[in-house]
Amino acid sequence: MSHxxxxxxxxTVSYRRIPAIHHLDFSVPCGQxxxxxxxNGAGKSTLLKAIAGLVDLESGGVLFHGKRMSGASQxxxxxxxxxxxxxxxxTTVRGVVEMGRYLSLRWWKRFSTSDExxxxxxxxxxxxxxxxxxxxxxxxxxxxxxxxxxxxLAQEAHVLLLDEPFTGLDQPSMESLREVLRTLRSQGxxxxxxxxxxxxVQDTFDRVILLNGELIADGPVKETFTRQNLERTYGMRxxxxxxxxxxx
Ligand code: ATP
Numbered sequence: 486m487s488h489x490x491x492x493x494x495x496x497t498v499s500y501r502r503i504p505a506i507h508h509l510d511f512s513v514p515c516g517q518x519x520x521x522x523x524x525n526g527a528g529k530s531t532l533l534k535a536i537a538g539l540v541d542l543e544s545g546g547v548l549f550h551g552k553r554m555s556g557a558s559q560x561x562x563x564x565x566x567x568x569x570x571x572x573x574x575x576t577t578v579r580g581v582v583e584m585g586r587y588l589s590l591r592w593w594k595r596f597s598t599s600d601e602x603x604x605x606x607x608x609x610x611x612x613x614x615x616x617x618x619x620x621x622x623x624x625x626x627x628x629x630x631x632x633x634x635x636x637x638l639a640q641e642a643h644v645l646l647l648d649e650p651f652t653g654l655d656q657p658s659m660e661s662l663r664e665v666l667r668t669l670r671s672q673g674x675x676x677x678x679x680x681x682x683x684x685x686v687q688d689t690f691d692r693v694i695l696l697n698g699e700l701i702a703d704g705p706v707k708e709t710f711t712r713q714n715l716e717r718t719y720g721m722r723x724x725x726x727x728x729x730x731x732x733x
Contacts, residue, residue: 493532498535516670518666519691538557538558582632686706691706
């Protein structure tokens with residue numbers, strides 16, 4: 486297996502002894518955009534949090550570039566679902582993006598010129614420079630997503646774990662988020678994104694991970710995003726509307 490990949494090995498996470506995801510095994514190469522799909526309660530958020538080191542693992546682990554990860558890492562950035570974030574928290578766009586640098590700062594060190602430069606460049610690449618002094622409460626949903634992505638860029642994270650970033654966005658914001666994600670992927674970032682809208686999977690992602698507590702399938706969209714796999718994941722025949730794009 487290439488070392489330029491994220492590997493999940495025999496991963497089980499339980500809440501109060503009840504497994505939310507169990508014995509997951511898969512690997513994904515860097516520079517790809519990967520949809521994590523599955524019905525409500527399938528364990529999508531749990532998987533992203535487990536990779537980010539934010540929940541205890543019952544068994545198994547995560548390897549990145551061949552190295553075993555433990556706990557939170559600067560290489561990984563987790564963006565929670567929007568409703569989990571307190572958007573009324575009194576801070577500016579720039580303030581949030583600066584937080585991306587604190588992981589790499591030692592407590593005795595000041596914000597240096599290279600920290601400033603990383604923040605400037607992150608704001609610039611997410612087209613947030615004109616909005617940098619704005620309170621985060623005064624942003625649109627699409628702009629809020631870009632603030633979090635800019636924070637991940639300032640952190641210099643390589644793996645971006647995004648929990649339903651498209652939910653609640655209007656069409657133009659979705660398109661601009663897609664564009665931003667394409668740019669990040671072309672920079673070699675690995676994007677793991679929990680997602681609900683099956684009709685946009687083929688246009689948005691390179692690979693899929695189909696999950697329902699256990700791993701149902703994973704692989705390139707073309708081979709894996711099939712009617713049969715979707716029925717095994719969601720357990721019903723609701724995919725006639727997608728039939729034009731789906732392999733049999
Ligand atoms: P959704 O699509 O609804 O966001 P999901 O696929 O992201 O769902 P998770 O949120 O990972 O699923 O939840 C997986 C299972 O773990 C569910 O049965 C959920 O009720 C349970 N669960 C999640 N978080 C906790 C928690 N903090 N304590 C107890 N059980 C939890």
